[in-house]
Amino acid sequence: MASNALGSSQQSNKGGPSLFTLSEQEILNQIYSTHHVHDDEKFDVESLFIIVENILKRATVVVDNVVLTLKYMLQEQPDKKQGTHATVEDLEEKTPKASFSPPICALKNISCEMQCKAPGEEIAHKTALTILNKLSNYSWDTKAVLTLAAFALDYGEFWQIAQAPASDQLAKSVGTLRRVPMLLKRPTLQKHRQSLIELNNVIKATLEVIEYIFELEKISNYDTKDVPALSTGVEHIPVDVYWAIVTIVASTTQFCCLINDEYKKPELSPFSQKLNYIVTKLKRQITTIKQQIEVTEAYWKLVKVFRTPIEIMEIFKLLIYTKDNVQPLIDGSTKKPVSIEVLKRKNVLLFISSLDISDDDISILRPIHDTIKKEDQYKIIWIPIVDEWTEVSKKKFEILRSKMPWYVVQYYSPIAGIRFVKEKWNFTGKPSVVVLNPQGKVECENALHMIRVWGIKAFPFTSTREEILTTSGEWIGSIGAGIHPNIENWIKDQKYIFFYGGKDKEWIQQFTKRATAIANDPMIKEAKISIELHCIGKGSKGEDDLGILGRFWTGIESLFISKTQRKTDTDAVALEIQKLLSYKNESGWVVLSKGSTVALSGHGTTMLKVLEDFDKWKEVVREKGFESTFKEYHNKVLHTAHICCRIDIPKASGKIPENMKCPDCPRVMETYISFKCCHIDGAANGLH
Secondary structure, rough: HHHHHOOOEEEOOOOOHHHHHHHHHHHHHHHHOOOOOOHHOOOOOHHHHHHHHHHHHHHHHHHHHHHHHHHOOOOOOEEEEOEEEEEOOHHHOOOOOOOOOHHHHHHHHHHHHEEEOOHHHHHHHHHHHHHHHHHOOOOOHHHHHHHHHHHHHHHHHHHHHHOOOOOOHHHHHHHHHOOHHHHHHHHHHHHHHHHHHHHHHHHHHHHHHHHHHHHHOOOOOOOOOOOOOOHHHHHHHHHHHHHHHHHHHHHHHHHHHHOOOOOOOOOOHHHHHHHHHHHHHHHHHHHHHHHHHHHHHHHHHHHHHHOOOOOHHHHHHHHHHHOOOOOOOOOOOOOEEEEEHHHHOOOOEEEOOOOOOOHHHHHHHHHHHHHHHHOOOEEEEEEEEOOOOHHHHHHHHHHHOOOOOOOOOOOOOHHHHHHHHHOOOOHHHOOOEEEEEOOEEEEEEEHHHHHHEEEEEEEEEEEEHHHHHHOOOOHHHHOOOOOOOOOHHHHHOOOEEEEEEEEHHHHHHHHHHHHHHHHHHHHHHOOOEEEEEEEOOOOOOOOHHHHHHHHHHHHHHHHHHHHHHHHOOHHHHHHHHHHHHEEEOOOOEEEEEOOEEEEEEEHHHHHHHHHHOOHHHHHHHHOOHHHHHHHHHHHHHHHHHOOOOOOOHHHHHHOEEEEEEOOOOEEEEEEEEEOOOOOOOOOOOOOO
């Protein structure tokens, strides 16, 4: 297997392909076949790693001092890094568990595999694969620690003997067998000094790589959905372990060559470069992972605290700021910073949006702000959600901020808070208003829908208030008010009103003609039935006004979302709203109301047919009244028509119902995904 592994264009020192041109996938293809983890091979690897660290960190200090001493002896000028002797006493002493029992047999087996190998990349590669096969039942980090421990056993013992006092005859005798005096002779040491320095540096780098691999494994128990960087980091561990082991094999060969005073030694600089690259990569990955873990823990802390609210100011801190970095709010009325203490024991309306908001989005809250500020029990705060704060986005933020009289969070950026807003409050980019009480409890996840429909009538903007408002049949008055100067008076006088519109101008003309004729019919006048007409999308002078059209449908969508989020069952009001929303993109649609109370809504085709057949039912009006007669005849027409109902719900509106019943029949509607340009209506600034 190893003979096929080194398959690339660069040549090794034996004339074959180079180990360092292997791709990660080529390495993985070989080392995965050596890996079979079983529970019975688990042991206290953390204690073993502590011992290995203690040995190698002290041994490398000893070597550094030996080299430094040699430089002084040769009357060389030492560099800044080696200007003073380090001492092993300065190193931190870590303590393994008292119950730890080292795997002596495994260490000896690994050591035997590495000893007395000829220099060469191919031999190092074959030896690394042999070691991986022997350690097949261990986890990847354990394989690396065991291999490094086998090396540390020899390397540490050698330099321990080298430091023994001359009076220690036992150490002296063992040292002779270990060839310690041979390496420490000045000519030998001088000849191999650079190789010894390289070996010591590679050992330090290998220890650092395994430290990071070990750290990565220790923090790898988080869900990759919460910590996505873990996935990449953990995926690379097997290859990083391979490079650590093959480097340890090459280092063992290098050390043997130095002890035996051989000129021919492995070239360690490519291994050093590879390990330095891995160290840099692992540092970056672990930093990213720790940041994501910090964000995840902050996120789940937010989730927990919102389940058991404590006090609005404390919750606000967790949502808006990172750790203890609490910044002042900006008071929109004075443009000056203020302490978040202004929120203490207050009800808070969090106005959450991107920077892509219109003046309409801001102006809809102005009357709310002007009313609630008088009692000083409610505060509005704008939280801008921005992916990245750039000079351009900051400039846009300042322009928007200058238009707001309420409080503003400046340059909001905590990832945990943004994640919470998106996942728990269904923020998808469009403006929303989350209402919190003085204890930080969520009273309404998005009050903007009811504010758009009812304005200050929705006060105090709670789910309970929304429930009351949405069960009323008087919703058309709230949406229709303000789009025509006469509508409020018509509602006050309890007149019948035809609100209508559509894509087909010919249909609109026909409906206008028929409805006007009925309104002026002598019998209708005689019965003192007052009928008014208003074509949605027309200004007070009859001109096209796409802004009015946009605001109308935004109100209907907001009302629909309020209904679907408040109730699990479907009442009569919800059905009328649902029907009307399904007519949004049809050729024609009609809502008939008496004052602000909706009588019925219908498709343009069926409603026009009712008007065309006026002569067939107008006499019944004398007996049953206009509304009852109109509804009865419309039901007859509806039974003979077959209209396919379609409802488009903007994805950015918040929670989307899992299923809905058809407003015209009891069947559950099929769900489709559609894509639509925001400029189709020609009123992009008003439609959301």
